[in-house]
Amino acid sequence: xxxxxxxxxxxxxxxxxxxxxxxxxxxxxxxxxxxxxxxxxxxxxxxxxxxxxxxxxxxxxxxxxxxxxxxxxxxxxxxxxxxxxxxxxxxxxxxxxxxxxxxxxxxxxxxxxxxxxxxxxxxxxxxxxxxxxxxxxxxxxxxxxxxxxxxxxxxxxxxxxxxxxxxxxxxxxxxxxxxxxxxxxxxxxxxxxxxxxxxxxxxxxxxxxxxxxxxxxxxxxxxxxxxxxxxxxxxxxxxxxxxxxxxxxxxxxxxxxxxxxxxxxxxxxxxxxxxxxxxxxxxxxxxxxxxxxxxxxxxxxxxxxxxxxxxxxxxxxxxxxxxxxxxxxxxxxxxxxxxxxxxxxxxxxxxxxxxxxxxxxxxxxxxxxxxxxxxxxxxxxxxxxxxxxxxxxxxxxxxxxxxxxxxxx
Numbered sequence: 001x002x003x004x005x006x007x008x009x010x011x012x013x014x015x016x017x018x019x020x021x022x023x024x025x026x027x028x029x030x031x032x033x034x035x036x037x038x039x040x041x042x043x044x045x046x047x048x049x050x051x052x053x054x055x056x057x058x059x060x061x062x063x064x065x066x067x068x069x070x071x072x073x074x075x076x077x078x079x080x081x082x083x084x085x086x087x088x089x090x091x092x093x094x095x096x097x098x099x100x101x102x103x104x105x106x107x108x109x110x111x112x113x114x115x116x117x118x119x120x121x122x123x124x125x126x127x128x129x130x131x132x133x134x135x136x137x138x139x140x141x142x143x144x145x146x147x148x149x150x151x152x153x154x155x156x157x158x159x160x161x162x163x164x165x166x167x168x169x170x171x172x173x174x175x176x177x178x179x180x181x182x183x184x185x186x187x188x189x190x191x192x193x194x195x196x197x198x199x200x201x202x203x204x205x206x207x208x209x210x211x212x213x214x215x216x217x218x219x220x221x222x223x224x225x226x227x228x229x230x231x232x233x234x235x236x237x238x239x240x241x242x243x244x245x246x247x248x249x250x251x252x253x254x255x256x257x258x259x260x261x262x263x264x265x266x267x268x269x270x271x272x273x274x275x276x277x278x279x280x281x282x283x284x285x286x287x288x289x290x291x292x293x294x295x296x297x298x299x300x301x302x303x304x305x306x307x308x309x310x311x312x313x314x315x316x317x318x319x320x321x322x323x324x325x326x327x328x329x330x331x332x333x334x335x336x337x338x339x340x341x342x343x344x345x346x347x348x349x350x351x352x353x354x355x356x357x358x359x360x361x362x363x364x365x366x367x368x369x370x371x372x373x374x375x376x377x378x379x380x381x382x383x384x385x386x387x388x389x390x391x392x393x394x395x396x397x398x399x400x401x402x403x404x405x406x407x408x409x
Contacts, residue, residue: 002167003125004029007039007135007157011174012231013077014044022172022231023084026130030090035125037164039135039157040081042073047150063108067137067147071097074134074153082132092130095120097137097145102156104138104146107289111138111146112214113155116163133160151212158215162222169219169226170238171211176230177239178203178210180404181257185395188405194240195255197226202347202381203258216241253357254348254402257395261388263293263343264316265373267308268323270333273300280330281307281323288322290315294343294376294385304333308374310385313339341373342391345383346398358382364401370394 006026013019022040029036042050050070054061061069078094085092100121104111121131135153138146148155154171161169177191178200195203197220204213210228219226219241229238271277278297285292293310311319316339323335351357361382365372370393374385386394399405 001033001035003035003037003164005037005039005157005161005164005166005169007153007169007171008041008231009153009171009173010041010044010046012172013040013081016080018231019077019080020084023081023088023090025231026085027088027090030130037121037125037131037133037160037166038081039133039153039160040074040077041135041153042070042077046073046076064144067108067145071134071137071145071147074136078132078134085130085132090130091128092132093124094132094134096134097156098139098143100133100160102138102159104140104148106140106142106144106146108144108146110149110289111140113138113148113159113218116159118160118163121160121164148214149212151215154212154215155218158218158222158224158226161224162218167225169224171215171226171228172231173210173228174231175210175228176233176236177228178241178256180255181395181399182259185392186257186399186405189399190405190407192239192255193237194242196349197241197243198380199255199347199349200241202345202378203256253350253354254346254404255350256347257398257402257404258345258347259391259395260343261391262313263310263341263385264313264319264337264339265308265310265341265385266316266319266323266335266337267306268327268332268335269306270304271307272331273303273305277305277330278307281326282309284322284326285309285311285319288318290319290322294374294383296374310341310343310374340388341385342388343383343385344391344394344398345381346402347381349380351382352379360401361398364397365394368393368397 008022047070054066054069082092082094101117103115104113124131135156136148140146158169178195179189179191181189183189201216204211204216226241227238295309298306320337327335346361370386370390372384376383
């Protein structure tokens with residue numbers, strides 16, 4: 001008998017028929033003798049509908065009240081799924097985030113999990129129940145409802161698996177695993193049987209939408225066995241995300257090509273070239289709770305330099321407004337921005353022992369006339385910022401250049 005945490009995304013529970021199908025799958029697991037905890041998202045489109053309603057009340061909804069509104073989407077799903085399980089003769093009980101007491105900090109709309117009280121769940125499991133938990137949400141010390149940000153149900157699932165010391169955390173979604181890149185752009189993309197946490201963390205942070213980055217961080221930190229599977233296929237092993245590299249064979253140089261369209265670039269021109277200037281620019285950005293990705297500071301000339309960084313496109317205007325205030329304070333000349341960019345990345349633990357990956361990537365892009373605006377590297381990834389209009393071309397040619405369409409690549 002194993003303790004399994006299963007997470008089902010919005011498309012998996014997008015209609016009452018799909019919820020009934022999920023219930024049948026869960027019932028089979030319990031019949032096989034497993035203890036099952038289920039985490040669900042809101043039904044497809046429901047969170048967007050709730051956000052739209054909030055925006056009809058306030059152009060910029062109050063974060064606390066927005067969390068109150070959007071958290072109701074998952075509450076509907078847990079109730080419906082529990083009913084569907086009961087209809088199959090399976091004892092089930094639903095819990096919202098505050099009922100489980102998933103304790104978070106008070107950063108509304110993107111809170112972080114601090115602690116989980118797993119005792120009520122364990123008690124239900126011992127009594128033979130399936131426990132159905134609302135993903136994406138928690139509660140702060142003051143009792144306020146909080147949400148974990150888009151994709152937060154993945155994080156809920158992995159965090160529960162860690163707290164319960166589950167044998168496996170299964171993420172059910174609309175794809176049957178992790179691919180070398182998006183098959184909608186490259187039809188030859190291959191499903192990976194396994195991938196390391198390091199690689200998956202990079203893929204998630206660089207734009208792969210299969211898993212939320214924080215869920216991968218959680219899984220890696222607490223050594224949670226994580227598997228990505230399809231809700232719509234009965235067969236298949238999906239993709240196993242592991243702590244260790246597969247030592248039975250030589251690691252591929254590159255495991256995948258990731259990309260992110262949700263990027264925007266901001267540049268502060270004519271920045272005084274003096275110690276501490278980077279903090280004077282990025283400190284207020286951090287104080288505004290804005291995440292910065294790639295950063296470049298040009299070589300100083302005539303006592304000034306240019307300072308560029310990227311942010312999520314949805315936070316572009318907010319970041320630009322902060323920089324306009326900073327500009328006057330530090331005596332910079334101008335703030336300029338570009339929302340027409342994207343990031344494309346090559347990821348793989350194999351590049352540690354294979355030189356020349358960067359030169360191959362840059363040459364491939366140059367041969368297609370694609371200009372590189374920014375570059376960022378780590379031990380297992382190389383990312384470039386390019387004009388968004390070249391995104392699909394860049395992904396296709398890099399996927400081919402690194403032979404990711406070949407079995408055993």
